[in-house]
Amino acid sequence: MSTTETVAGAAGEASQKGMPQLNFATWPNQVFWLLVALVILYIVMTKIAMPRIASVLADRKGKIGGDLAAAEELKSKAKAAEKAYNLALEQARVEAAKIIVATKAEIQKDLNAAMADADAQIAAKAAESEKRIAEIRAGAEQAVAEVARDTAGALVAALGGTADDAAIADAVAVRLKG
Numbered sequence: 001m002s003t004t005e006t007v008a009g010a011a012g013e014a015s016q017k018g019m020p021q022l023n024f025a026t027w028p029n030q031v032f033w034l035l036v037a038l039v040i041l042y043i044v045m046t047k048i049a050m051p052r053i054a055s056v057l058a059d060r061k062g063k064i065g066g067d068l069a070a071a072e073e074l075k076s077k078a079k080a081a082e083k084a085y086n087l088a089l090e091q092a093r094v095e096a097a098k099i100i101v102a103t104k105a106e107i108q109k110d111l112n113a114a115m116a117d118a119d120a121q122i123a124a125k126a127a128e129s130e131k132r133i134a135e136i137r138a139g140a141e142q143a144v145a146e147v148a149r150d151t152a153g154a155l156v157a158a159l160g161g162t163a164d165d166a167a168i169a170d171a172v173a174v175r176l177k178g
Contacts, residue, residue, distance in 0.1 A: 141176070148172040 020026055149172050153163040 145172055145176060148176070 021030070149165075149168050152168045152172060153165070156163040156168070
């Protein structure tokens with residue numbers, strides 16, 4: 001037999017049998033190897049792959065849970081810090097209000113004392129000024145009376161009369177009084 005015949009004969013046999021996957025004679029062998037492959041795949045998945053995936057998921061869940069717990073703790077600390085801050089702020093406002101009231105009272109006290117001193121100084125200067133004005137007025141009245149007496153005496157003498165000093169003084173005093 002030649003090689004051409006062998007190749008042709010093999011091709012003829014294959015065409016008679018059809019596809020090997022569809023050949024019912026080889027199905028039990030194919031089913032056996034399919035089951036062996038599935039069992040090996042199942043064992044590999046359950047013993048190696050799934051435990052690793054489960055451990056990664058458990059670690060991830062634990063880390064997320066821990067992070068959430070830490071976040072809750074920090075949130076509660078932040079709320080506590082905010083309460084403490086608001087309390088301290090309120091206390092500072094109350095203290096500031098007390099300081100303002102005390103400062104206003106002190107300033108008012110100092111202002112009242114300064115006003116009392118100023119009033120006393122003004123009253124003293126007013127009394128001194130009134131005294132000086134009274135002295136000036138008295139001096140002015142004397143000067144006016146003297147000038148009036150001199151003028152009246154000069155007028156009487158200019159008109160040709162004789163000036164009586166007592167009469168002129170009485171006339172000037174009556175005129176100055178009103």
